[in-house]
Amino acid sequence: MITAISLVVVPLLAGFSFLFIDKYLAKFRKLFILGTGLITLLLSINLLIQVSNHPLIYNLGNWKEGIGISLIIDPLGGILAVLIAFISFIIIAYSLSYIKNHQLKYYTLLFLLIAGMLGMVLTGDLFNLYVFFEITSIISYVLVAFNKEDISFEASFKYMIIGSISGILILLAIILIYQSTGTLNLAQLVIAARNIPIQLKKVIAVLILIGFGAKFAVVPLHTWLPDAHSTAPSPISALLSGVVIKVFLYALLRVLFILFRIEELLALDFNNLFVYSGVITLFTGHLLAYRQDKLKRLLAYSSIAQIGYILIGVGLFNAAGLEGAIYHVINHAVVKGVLFMTAGIFILKSKKKNIADLKGIAYQLPLSSFIFTISALNIVGLPPFNSFISKWLLLHAALKADFIIPASSILIGSLISLSYYLRIITLLYSKVKEELTSIKVPYQLQLAPLLLSLFYLPLALFPNFLLLLIKKAPLFLLKTINYYNILLGGEEWIGLFG
């Protein structure tokens, strides 16, 4: 029970006590940073083990259910919590050797970002969700501007205008929900939302679709993402692209499925809306990525395209699609994390941001280039890798639900991505005239991406282990009456087709 709240409290406390540690116990600074990351990771794994059998509810301050604020953790929340804690831990390890200036500000903000994201996936209260949403957003704005270059200020401001308007829309939606139901507890809303008039429900749905959609960069609300993710420091880009946008997607799904039953969503044609906006997002992301000449900008556009894949899977509104989508969320977080970290090594060591200038860099930075190549082939979805499995699951689910165009666009999109990633790979390994000496990279810098890329192996070879866990997620996301039953503490869960 206590692990749920300590998952939010530990990074929050660490963020603020780092001010003290940095001033008086500077010797233990590295130990403190790594230790906090590790403790958060262990706590989240512990939580996942607990909730994989039985979802749990934690009432803050021991108030009775429904009066106070509660945390409600179901298997999907647990999986995402582990993902957030794991990627954050790797990012922290990478940052230790990457970030040299303003470490105090950086780690304080990073821990607060982790706390905000964990809060978003664990909370069982709508307004609490909004507060964590804003914490995550505000800290993302600051971290995007962390490089203190003119373009990073510009990107941060752009992100902020779109982000704060989306925050206002979410707040309006929450006010409307509270006014018509009288509760903000997500589990109670499952029952209470049935009384909301359908017209008002549609208004709320539009507000949360635009509000959260702007945050996870569904086209046409994506314009801030390539700027923000490409100008942020590389570890932050990896975190933003890998985890933060997925957390906003989770928030949208959670609220949407609680407000509407699946039958209502299908009657309102929301599945077509999701799937085809996914297709548009996918093609826009891939085609714009094809035209980029800056490496990190290309990776950012590729992230938009991956959101498209996930939206297609989610939009099917069935268990198979969601399983594929969740597996793709995990794969993309891992792979994009590695790609941004290796891109960060390229940029840090060669001081070149353009793809064309990276010619022959594989002879200077052999290990990083090798990891980058493997990851690029992975994210394209070539068969031996883990992204292939999730894309296959998505494709299979889309075909089964008779969405032929989205299914084929998954394949065509992968082909486009193969073309632009191959262009980079051939450039990396092409020979140049002048003699290139290998650049020394500190092993700490390369350890983090190497460690993360080792996880391709279990993800690709033993997908069933993880899929067994993921299979429990739609039970609580789609059949929200089960989510309501967590509140009552029942043992029996209604099956998806029962």
Place this chain on the structure above:
Amino acid sequence: MQFIYLVVIILFCLGLYTILMNTNLIKIIIGINIMDSSLVLLLVALSYKPAGTAPIIDKPYSVIVDPIPQALALTAIVIGASITALMLLLTIKLHRNYNTLDISEIRRLRG
């Protein structure tokens, strides 16, 4: 009583209009603030009851106002204030780097 909702709608639209129609950074920030304030007004208006008091258990009362919207209003004000502070800071930095406040001239990121 209906009048207040009209004010909220006008303020919300005015804020959105200000954001969309202006190219000055400061005016965009003002627009976002107006939108935020309209929602705070809505929250307060929703929980308002004539002659209502705060729900404190050990005091005698007959009509109480709903405390939750007011708690939400406080949180919304805090978040709005922190976003405004951050935006103004970025505006100062942008003005130093680009020497203008016109957003159509601050465009080094493209594509």
